[in-house]
Amino acid sequence: MKLYDYTRAPNPRRVRIFMAEKGIEIPLEAVDLGTEAQFDEDFARRNPFRTVPLLELDDGTHISESMAICRYLEALNPEPPLFGSTPLEQARVEMWSRRAELTGLLHAADVVRNSIAFFADKSLPGVQGGSPQIEALIERGKAGLDRFFRAFDQQLADNEFVAGDHYSVADITTQVTIEFAGWRKIGIPEECQNLARWYQQVSARPSAKA
């Protein structure tokens, strides 16, 4: 197996943290998004959607999409379960993971991709040009992140981890969302002390170095 990776990007980081939590080691191969290597013919043949992370199996099969890769690794290495154990736990992990993506990660991506000069005309991942930045998405994204911080703060008032009693992929996505928002110096609001407590805790886990 081989994982096509780009150190700075949030989605590959989700998979690397997941692997670290599982104790899984897979050789990494860098795809330099900074020079748009994801649009090279070679890479596009492996993933026509031109995104990283991308997992390559030994028989040449490719799996893209962070959560698809993580689910594959979970099936092969069930312990510790990071997608929940019982049907209800699994549903809760999926629910909170989706909430983190839809109400957090996507807003952070909107802020970053529409405000940094590098992404001019390529504000959508995997699309080479023809996708101009939309200034209004910066404000919309900031407002969305503010709602996200407050909603997750409330959840973490009564729960040790995002999806409940156990650490899961929902924590990973939430952690990476907060880091990504930090690219534009958007931090956890001071009154969100539960979220801040939790963020300190996950950032101290060895997997945070992944």
Next chain:
Amino acid sequence: MKLYDYTRAPNPRRVRIFMAEKGIEIPLEAVDLGTEAQFDEDFARRNPFRTVPLLELDDGTHISESMAICRYLEALNPEPPLFGSTPLEQARVEMWSRRAELTGLLHAADVVRNSIAFFADKSLPGVQGGSPQIEALIERGKAGLDRFFRAFDQQLADNEFVAGDHYSVADITTQVTIEFAGWRKIGIPEECQNLARWYQQVSARPSAKA
């Protein structure tokens, strides 16, 4: 169990089609998004993220997010498997399901929510006001849908179903995306004959009536 539902919306439809494919019957309760019933205190207590579908269990537990609900139902009713059987199949279903959401459904939502007067100032799901429409997202969404149609047409040139040999949730999300794009009269491009063949096929399944 009870499913909070809204007939016209794409996400509840994903769950209803899923239930029909499984032969699962759950009483439906309508939440009238047309009168913004999702913002009533009563409903917001059940789902602070104010979205449908929402599954209510007999003990009062709530599960939101279509794919979390479907995964819960899959765990309780494994046959026929709609999230794949082997680890690799499961990864492929998740990958194509995500691709359908991120490169299809989200673009259709952008086109619909930013172009219909009803959504003025509430262009984001679950957010009551303060989220103005962004005209540029209409064009970006249309261009995205065009890429989506062509990419999925290519996948369906070599595969009977979206994720490979078996019908799965990836087909459901793709089907609902095409229906949703149809709200704004955006149809499958004429040259995408594989996608058209497949769409005719899934639309003829009994579950399409759900």
